[in-house]
Amino acid sequence: MLVINQLKAAYGQVQVLHGIELTIPKGQVVTLIGSNGAGKTTTMRAISGMLKPTGGSITLGGKNITGLPAHRIARIGLAHSPEGRRVFPTQSVRDNLLLGAFTRLTFGGKRARGDIQGDLDRALDIFPRLRERQFQQAGTLSGGEQQMLAMARALMLNPDVLLLDEPSMGLAPILVEEVFHIIGRLKAQGMTMLLVEQFASAALAVADYGYVLENGRIAVHGPAEQLRNDPKVRAAYLGIVQH
Amino acid sequence: MDILLQLLMSGVALGMIYAVIAFGYQSTFATSGTLNFGQGEALMLGAMVGLSLSGDIMGGPYVNYWLMVPLVLLFGALQGALVEFVGVRPAIKTKSEFGWIMSTIALGIIFRNVAENVWGRDDLPFPSPLPTTPIHLFGANVLPMELMVVVGAILMMALVEFFNRRSIYGKAVVATSSDRDAAGLMGINTGLVITFSYALSSMSAAFAGVLIAPITLTGASMGAVLGLKAFAVAIIGGLTSGLGVIVGGLLLGVAETTTGFYVSTGYKDVPGLVLLLLVLAIKPSGLFGKTTIKKV
Structure with a gap:
């Protein structure tokens, strides 16, 4: 449904994404995890057109949407619930x-x-x-x-793909649970989603597939189940990178 | 008492003209954070085009006043869209903070020069569509045209407010004003919304032009002072408050007519501008300016 190839993005002179590869198949929930400043929100913004990518390509349902303004990407069928609610x-x-x-x-x-x-x-x-x-x-x-x-x-x-950026940010624990419950319901209805979450374990529990982002690069990726048991990923949950 | 009432009524009519022009400043400021400093010239062009259509200066009259008004509104909208396209869009695109100031001023000067060459430098009378004999209202004499200024101004602002609240396109304009990026995510072409707000802005100025022209004189230089005073009104009332421009306009209008009579016509502009300075010093967001509440 959504295929991202060698995506690069920058804020001014500062390169944030150094060539990201992501695939979100139809009807699946894919989560993007990583520590603060790894480039999760930047990836979301580059996909939805809030930020113009400096390189790479993004295709949505076979259509090349790279570099299109946000309103045209929305019209093709991508919805983005941005960081900070807005x-x-x-x-x-x-x-x-x-x-x-x-x-x-x-x-x-x-x-x-x-x-x-x-x-x-x-x-x-x-x-x-x-x-x-x-x-x-x-x-x-x-x-x-x-x-x-x-x-x-x-x-x-009524999107073909839904991007959710930190839907649980700043919420009371009981509401966090509710948000994840709702994400689970949407998944059961067949919604294709890309989820960025600080609660990485909860995100991996609901997702089919996961990507771990480190300093603007994909460090590890794999089925969510497998990532949950990966010791290196467990370290990355905490934002600690061990070499 | 009668005189005071008389002055108040004239002040109200003048104030509503300021309010309509200031309303135009607000509409572009809301969507894009920029202003068209050629608003006065947009007003002048509206009046001159109106005079050419329904006066006898260009071999006319071609249409009567009431048919002319929608044509002038259309002209104003196109003129505003042109200003946005030529002067503002490039500045927004390059994120230039001050580019639009110079370019809108420059376009205003160009429009005035063009008008001087097309219509000459002399002020021309604008035939009044309504009787010019004053009518008696609560013991004061009011020109029917002055009443029309007030009714027309309120009607126009009410229509825009209705559009903003009720139609999905109006809601998109309001959404663009409060969060341009988020509006883009909804599929709203925010660039087009900004063009539209410039069209609306110049359209209101052109409307003010054909409303005021029959009570004053029409000429290439009629817009400069009106545009500047309306800017003062927008600052006094608050660039973000619809009610603010009406109150600000009335304050300035009444301050002018009363000072003109009780003090001296030479000083009539002073109290309004002193008020402007006071507002800037004490409440810079304007009398009714809102400071947005952001929940984190």
């Missing part, structure tokens, strides 16, 4: 969700319209807290609720 604070929860469906609601959007009202209802079923607060300004939600909204908003695109 909900639209002055607009209502419901409006945030409708904006998630922007590509389905508009002429230039190109995504099939489908049943938007039904999807809105389904999103509010998955996240009942949002149903209670659907007419409230998104900026007034708690951090956890905003995270739910960011995920629900990404789902409203």
